[in-house]
Amino acid sequence: MSDSAQQNGSCLKIADLHGLYGDSHVLQGVSLQIARGEVVTIIGRNGAGKTTTLRAIMGLLDKRSGSINVWGREVIADPPERIAKLGVGYVPEERGIYATLDVTENLLLPPRVGEGGMALEEIFKLFPNLRERRRSQGTRLSGGEQQMLAIARVLRTGARLFLLDEPTEGLAPVIVQQIRQAIELMKQDGYTILLVEQNFRFAQRLADRHYVMERGRIVDMIARADVASQSARIQAYLGI
């Protein structure tokens, strides 16, 4: 993608997105928009459709309609590999570590989709566990290590837009902290991040804006500045 395309307008723009699993109509007209360099979260209760939204963006849903625009390009009909090649990095909720590959192979699997991805050394510095276990079979890692691997894997590829689905699940606080720092750094470097999080405390410190999702729709949007004043509303959305 050219720099000019990134600069003018939004990096990701979704309009009236519908998505189905078999017969069940999960996404019922999602619309959202993220500008380049923004960190935006989607929050909402279990089953609201957050994961499904990310999967739809990646082209992993069998049936979807509406519009998904990545860097000015309509991708609603594109296969996943085409979308990824535009510079999109995806960390799935279920982590998607390959059992048939060892840790290094897992790391090296995704091909580069852009310039400036992290070097293996940098990644190992961020997640020392992975260095130590690099010969281990992917799924033999502990739960948290798998999560680290899933994140590390896309940092290498040079993607500019990241879709992170609950990246802190199952991670020790100290690692969560590291990941937060990493995301902050990425933000400074101009990466764009769409984050799905249950851990609102974590999301709160990172995000420019929060979209609230309920039953397959975006029902609200709260800017960073309003989080403090709107905490009651947020708590109601999250059922705290």
Place this chain on the structure above:
Amino acid sequence: MSLEILMGQVVVGLINGSFYALLSLGFAVIFGLLGIINVAQGTFYMLGAFGSWMLLNYAGIGYWPALILSPLIAGAVGVVLEKTLIARVYKLEHIYGLLLTYGLMMFIQGMFVYWFATAGRPYPVPLELRGGFDLGILFLPKYRGWVVVASVFFCFATWFAIEKTSLGRTLRAATENPQLTRAFGINVPALLTFGFGAGVALAGFAGVLAAPIYSVSPLMGGELVITVFAVVVVGGMGSILSAIVTGLSLGVVEGLTKVFYPPGANMVIFVIMFIVLLIKPAGLFGRER
């Protein structure tokens, strides 16, 4: 039995083992990388042999060009089958791949019997490779020597392509979780098609190598696949190098059985497989998952 004769038998076993290795390799590629138990592997072997026979008889194309053409044709058949049929069962349990290829095997073999009947057909040994060397311990036909060289070369080339380049890991990932792999920007469908085609082409190659030694007939590959099954299981499923090594060693073991207890030659591989599975369930070289 003199030591010399025994050594001769070991050499002969190795020759036969290199066939097993080549066949198991194609099988292991398709199984290890695509998760399809390709029962039709023997049928593709037959296609390779028949292909070279047809090239010779209908087009006058000789052994050496056929050695390249026939596997390519078999591979192309594999590609078409993959695109139209096999691609639909990846996401299902392994057993559906097995059944689909079982059906294919019945169909292809049945049609060949229908068209060509079951009589064997001659395929001459190429002129350059007639005769043999006297190694002292045994008389080694040149053609058999060539078979060993060619299979070992191809085995290691394949091993290299799969284990030492990113191809193997990408293929494995593509089978394990195709959707996610696509989401990383890898064109999985094309890759799987290629993997299947390559595995089939290997079988076709083995078929061409076999054509001058065994009679070319529609039934030539039918039972072979069970032995190949066993080789792959003993070695450890999915591992390329182990398919090669196990293929070679089981060839030797089988050869020696033919000396010490000839009627047991068919069974010995299964007995070994049974014992191995008891002691090392993942196979001799397989990683336990």
Place this chain on the structure above:
Amino acid sequence: MPSTTQRDASSEVTLRMQNLTKEFRGFTAVRNLSLEIHRGTIHALIGPNGAGKTTVFNLATKFLNPTSGRVFFKGVDITPMQPADVARLGMVRSFQISAVFANLTVLENVRVALQRFRPDGFYFWRSERALDELNDRARALLTEVGLESLAERKAIELSYGRRRALEIATTLALDPELMLLDEPMSGLGQEDIGRITELIRKSAASRTVLMVEHNLSVVADLSDRITVLARGEILADGPYSEVSRDPAVVEAYLGSDHE
């Protein structure tokens, strides 16, 4: 060296791990670990990722065999036992990644656990309708975890949080003396976390609980005692207030911005 006969000395101790070591192909996941879990307590096991917490669970429940060391449950040396037999003694675990019988109904899931106390597990000639006797008890358990209205649904149709609740109900059905819970809160939304915390508190009233959890507010809220594991070894041990102030724990696990 304590033996199985020392009943009185260990009467307070439900589970005792003694010098446990587990190696995976040269990698030591758990190193010479000794740990005692006291009856009637909620004991939390925390620590960085890859510290060996799940491995300890696997060793205690015999899903893995230790490279060396022994495990005693209620004073009995269970080191040579099979996992199913350990469960029969009254130590039941949950899994880090939720494990329910996906294509069975919610009610059936619980019934499978209850069925273990019946002699007819191998009676292939007895109609499954005999199991209807268990329905009342099963429904009661489901009510406890708030799933009574979903009893006839297949487990696979439940949301993640509800699946976790179902798993706990199934575990409770066995009325275990010791419950081992591996990250019961992971993947749950706030509302579920509250509910499951209460559930654990309630069910712990009459039994012992050992749990692994990264959600510190839950750990602080629930546990009587905490053991911090790092690199397969015990880093700290004690009540939350103490442990959370330990600088080593802060460095290895909690991180600087922990409040």
Place this chain on the structure above:
Amino acid sequence: MSTTSADPAHAQPASTKSLASFGLPPIVLYAVGLALLVAGPFFVYPLFLAKILCFCLFACAFNLLGSVGLLSFGHAAFFGASAYVAGHALKVWGLPFELGAVIGTAAATFLGVVFGYVAIRRQGLYFAMITLALAQMIYFLALQLPFTHAEDGLTGVPRGRILGLFDLNNLYVLYYTAAVIFVAGYLLIYRITHSTFGQILKAIREKEPRAISLGYRVNDYKLLVFVLSAALAGLAGATKTMVVQLASLTDVHWSTSGDVILMTLLGGSGTMFGPVVGAVVVEMLEFYLADSGLPIQAVIGAIFVVCILLFRRGIVGELSHLLDSKSRGKAG
């Protein structure tokens, strides 16, 4: 290699679902089935129908293993071993059919214990491969033991009288005897899958580690169901020997193990009744194509390919799915 959906959060492949639900077709279908069973011999050649029933029982016995998520690639060993033993008992020892069937079934049961003990410790494909290896050994034994007569087969097995009264050479007596055996076997299998025991099998199939953690010694359950399946396959084999009056190497050949898998899948492995339909279809095809002049192997192969691609649930599975969605359509 990818393992079958270890991750429950993952979308389950459609097939697991179809393998999973042991759905029962409506009672009407059973009534129709029973009527066909009773009236059959008046329309179709009874001897042939009786033989089909043996294969139906064999396929159902095989499918029983599916209830605990196992797939055997060596079931011909039980079928064939019992066929030979029963044949020998009838022909050489001159025993009545009832005793021969009992001895044959006992032999299959014994083999089932031995095979099962070895095989159930492994899962998935390994299980399939071990059963195949063991069955191949039985095949080679059958080729070499004197009482099997190798490739000549054990032929001319006398049928005798059932209960000492009715001459089994009367095709109707023969047919109804086979029908009674089949129905009894089918009911037993139905009961096993819907028993207190069967409930635990389902749990084991769904999530073995969880079943273990609940305190079930899963291997004992697997062994028992394996032995039951072997015994019933043996009963089918013994009955077949009596019906067609011979036992041959085909009975222990690996392709017979393959055939029974195909029958089960074709009919619908996720259903109780599917294997029956599958067995009927396969046997009918072989039989009626035999003098059609068509290349049988190719035709059957093509049918399998089409079935696997288009009707994966199998015939019964597809039908009940169709009925299901229809009734849902009406309700909604």
Place this chain on the structure above:
Amino acid sequence: NDKVKIGVLTDLSGMYEAGAGNGSVEAAKMAAEEFGGKINGKPIEILAGDHQNKPDLGAAVANRWFDVDKVDAIAELVNSAVAFAVLDIAKQKNKAVLLAGAGSADFTGKACAPDNSVHWVYDSYELGAAIGAAVPQLGKKWFLLNADYAFGAAMEAGVRRALEAQGATVVGSLKHPLGTTDFSSYILQAKAANPDVLALNSGGPDTDNAIKAAREFGVNAKLVGFGVDLPSGIKGMGLDTAQGVWYVTPWVQRDDAETKAWVDKFMAARKVPPGSFQVGVYSAVKNYLKAVQATNSTDPKVVIAKMRETPVRDVFTDDGYLRPDGRMVHSVALMQIKTPAESKGEWDLSKVIAKLPGDKVFRPLADGGCPALAGK
């Protein structure tokens, strides 16, 4: 019964297809045509069935043919397991069986059914005896490579008996599993024993592959194959490989016009020359039909009795006769495969070395122990 029906039950899709299969069906049809498709006003109908080498299936088809389709006789039956099964049924239902491709000597021994069956072409005893009779041409030191199955064992017994009678010795013998593809190990062992004659006591593809391996590894001994009398099989090996191999065949193509015409007609339909099983089917069916015509009956007892009275003179043999135990006795021939130079045409593949009279090679009537004849 207003038709005369003969069912050709054979292997149409497996390993015996080439030697029997569709060629046998064709041969039976040719026999029927020679009667103008009618006997005493009744149409003759030839059915074809594929038993796939599955005895149960063969038995089921035979049952249906006899009961439902009212077939009078079943012919061919390559694969003895199927043949035994069908013979049992035919006995029960009093029908006729014309055995061509089945080779067990038990069909005229322990399992004989003189009122229901004729065994037309060959058997394991005859093959062994005929080969043994060739000792003068071949040599004294023999090595036997036997397929490990019942037929192989019977044939081996026959060979050993004949060798003993001729004063030859067996310097070694090996059993190999049926369906072996790679014979190099066995061939090396045989070579090490340095025999005059290496006898390949198997059939079909096994023999082909063994001969190929023997040639490759430079075995000097004379090769005798048992299952190589099929022209398309010899051609499949190629004369380069097959030249000089000795074998016994129950049928030799004679040089007369009748035979030539017949073979040409067969070739026009099938593209390949007939094998001995196929000619055997023709001969058996033709003689059966003749007897039906003469007796105007399809009762096997009556028909076969008539067949016994009539000498067999046709394309298949010029000196055959049917014995009381069901054995059709006829002379057989010791053959050798030609060198490429000797071969004068596509199908000119072998030459006759000696003609062996039937009475010398088939098992004597008294030695068979046919129970049905014991009382007579």
